[in-house]
Amino acid sequence: MQRWRGFDQIPPGWGRCVLTIGVFDGMHRGHQALVRAAVARGKELQLPVVLMTFDPHPSEVVRPGSHPAQLTTLRRRAELADELGVDVFFVLPFSPAMQQTPPETFVHDLLVDRLHMAAVLVGENFRFGHKGAGNLELLRRLGSRFGFTAEGIGLVVEQEPAADNDAVSTPGAPDGAVATEPQAEQRSAPRAEHPAAPRAEHPTEPPELPITSTYVRANVDAGDVTAAAAALGRPHRLEGVVVHGEGRGGASLGYPTANLHTAEHAAIPGDGVYAGWFVLGSKRYPTAISVGSNPTFSGTARTVEAFVLDESANYYGRRVALEFVAKLRDQIAFDSVEALIDQIGKDVDRTRQILGVPASVVKPSTDRAPEPGERAAGGEPAGRSSGTPSGPSQSGPSPS
Ligand SMILES: Cc1cc2nc3c(=O)[nH]c(=O)nc-3n(C[C@H](O)[C@H](O)[C@H](O)COP(=O)(O)O)c2cc1C
Ligand SMILES: Nc1ncnc2c1ncn2[C@@H]1O[C@H](COP(=O)(O)OP(=O)(O)OP(=O)(O)O)[C@@H](O)[C@H]1O
Structure with a gap:
C-alpha cells in the first residue's frame, strides 16, 4: 500500500481510481464494510483503491480546541486499511481553506481533475464540503456530469448484546x-x-x-x-x-x-x-x-x-x-x-x-x-x- 500526504504526492502518470472518503477514525465495522465494498469495486474495474482521510480531524479546524478523542493514530488507520486491501492511503491535510471549499469545487478540482476518480463509494450519510452541503445525491449528479459513478453503502448498525447469553x-x-x-x-x-x-x-x-x-x-x-x-x-x-x-x-x-x-x-x-x-x-x-x-x-x-x-x-x-x-x-x-x-x-x-x-x-x-x-x-x-x-x-x- 502506498501512503500519500496531500495532492502533491500523487505520482506523475497517475491513472483512474476507485475512491472512498471520510475521517475513518474508528475504522469501525461500518467503515470496514465500506472499504470492502470499495476494494470489491476496484477489483471489478481493475483500478487501484484510494482511501482518503483527513488530518487533523475536521472538527478541530471548524471549531479550534474541539478535537475529538482519537480512536486510531494515522499509522494504525493505515495499517487497518492495508489489511482490508486498500492500495493508497491518502491523508489530506485539512485546512481552513479546505473547510471553505464548496462541495462542487472539491469534487471537480480535486477528486476529478487531480485524483481521476472513476467511482466513489461513501456511506449513505456522508456529508462534505463547506457547511456539509455535499452529499451522496450531489455526488451522483456531479458524477453524470464529470464521468464517475457514486455509490452509497447502507449503514452498518450497532448490535445489542444478547442479555441472556452466559458465554x-x-x-x-x-x-x-x-x-x-x-x-x-x-x-x-x-x-x-x-x-x-x-x-x-x-x-x-x-x-x-x-x-x-x-x-x-x-x-x-x-x-x-x-x-x-x-x-x-x-x-x-x-x-x-x-x-x-x-x-x-x-x-x-x-x-x-x-x-x-x-x-x-x-x-x-x-x-x-x-x-x-x-x-x-x-x-x-x-x-x-x-x-x-x-x-x-x-x-x-x-x-x-x-x-x-x-x-x-x-x-x-x-x-x-x-x-x-x-x-x-x-x-x-x-x-x-x-x-x-x-x-x-x-x-x-x-x-x-x-x-x-x-x-x-x-x-x-x-x-x-x-x-x-x-x-x-x-x-x-x-x-x-x-x-x-x-x-x-x-x-x-x-x-x-
Ligand atoms: C490491575 C491493577 C489494578 C489497580 N487498581 C487500583 C485501584 O483500584 N486503586 C488505586 O489506587 N490504584 C490501583 N492500581 C494502581 C496502583 O496504585 C499503581 O499501579 C501503583 O501505585 C504503582 O504506580 P507506579 O507505576 O506509578 O509506580 C491498580 C494497578 C493495577 C495493575
Ligand atoms: N455505520 C456505517 N456504515 C457504513 N458506512 C459508514 C458508517 N459510518 C460511517 N460510514 C461512512 O464511512 C466514511 C467515513 O465516515 P466518517 O469517519 O467520516 O464518519 P463516522 O464513522 O460516522 O464518524 P463520526 O461519528 O465522526 O461522524 C463515510 O463515507 C461515511 O458515510
Whole structure:
C-alpha cells in the first residue's frame, strides 16, 4: 500500500481510481464494510483503491480546541486499511481553506481533475464540503456530469448484546477463547447513549442505530470497552511510549506496571481496571490495566498502567499498545496497601479467566507470547503464581 500526504504526492502518470472518503477514525465495522465494498469495486474495474482521510480531524479546524478523542493514530488507520486491501492511503491535510471549499469545487478540482476518480463509494450519510452541503445525491449528479459513478453503502448498525447469553466471546482473545463467566459489570453498567438515539416508541424493539466513531468514543469514554469492541470488530487499542512512574508498582506492591505516555488526543477509556492485551511489535501478552489517578495513594495525575502477566522485561522507552477487552471494576481508594494488593491479585485471576489464559504458563522469552494451554513443568508460572504478589524481587528491570 502506498501512503500519500496531500495532492502533491500523487505520482506523475497517475491513472483512474476507485475512491472512498471520510475521517475513518474508528475504522469501525461500518467503515470496514465500506472499504470492502470499495476494494470489491476496484477489483471489478481493475483500478487501484484510494482511501482518503483527513488530518487533523475536521472538527478541530471548524471549531479550534474541539478535537475529538482519537480512536486510531494515522499509522494504525493505515495499517487497518492495508489489511482490508486498500492500495493508497491518502491523508489530506485539512485546512481552513479546505473547510471553505464548496462541495462542487472539491469534487471537480480535486477528486476529478487531480485524483481521476472513476467511482466513489461513501456511506449513505456522508456529508462534505463547506457547511456539509455535499452529499451522496450531489455526488451522483456531479458524477453524470464529470464521468464517475457514486455509490452509497447502507449503514452498518450497532448490535445489542444478547442479555441472556452466559458465554461471552471476548474480542481479541486467542482463537476460540470464550469467557465463561458472564461479564456482570459490563452488563449492568449503563451503556453510553448513542449520540443519535431517538426516544424508543416501542421499548421492546432495540433501536437500530448506525455505528459511528462518535458512538465508539462515547463507549470508550464510559469504560464500556465491550460495546466499543463490538462496534469496532476488535478491541479498542491505545498506543503510547512506556515511561517511568512513581516506582511503587514493583517495589511496594509486587506488581510492576508499564506506565503509558499517550498522544494528546488519544481516546483513553474511562477510569477503571481492565483485562486486555499488551502489544509489543507483533506479539501480544495478557495484561491487567489500571486507568485513573491511583486514589489509594492520593494521586492527582491520571495514569494508564499495565501489569503484564508472566513477564518481567524492561519496557522503558518502547512504543507499545494496550487493547481493552473487558472492564473489571472501577478504581477504588483502598484503606490499606494490602487491600489493594489483594484486589490486584483478584484482577489478575479474572483477567486470565476472561482472556482464556491459564494460571500457570511457561515463562516466555520477551519476544514470545505464551500459547494458551502452555504450562511450566512444575505447574507454577516462572513469573509469579496467579494472584500472589511476590515482592520486590519481581520488580527487577521492569517498569514501576
Ligand atoms: C490491575 C491493577 C489494578 C489497580 N487498581 C487500583 C485501584 O483500584 N486503586 C488505586 O489506587 N490504584 C490501583 N492500581 C494502581 C496502583 O496504585 C499503581 O499501579 C501503583 O501505585 C504503582 O504506580 P507506579 O507505576 O506509578 O509506580 C491498580 C494497578 C493495577 C495493575
Ligand atoms: N455505520 C456505517 N456504515 C457504513 N458506512 C459508514 C458508517 N459510518 C460511517 N460510514 C461512512 O464511512 C466514511 C467515513 O465516515 P466518517 O469517519 O467520516 O464518519 P463516522 O464513522 O460516522 O464518524 P463520526 O461519528 O465522526 O461522524 C463515510 O463515507 C461515511 O458515510
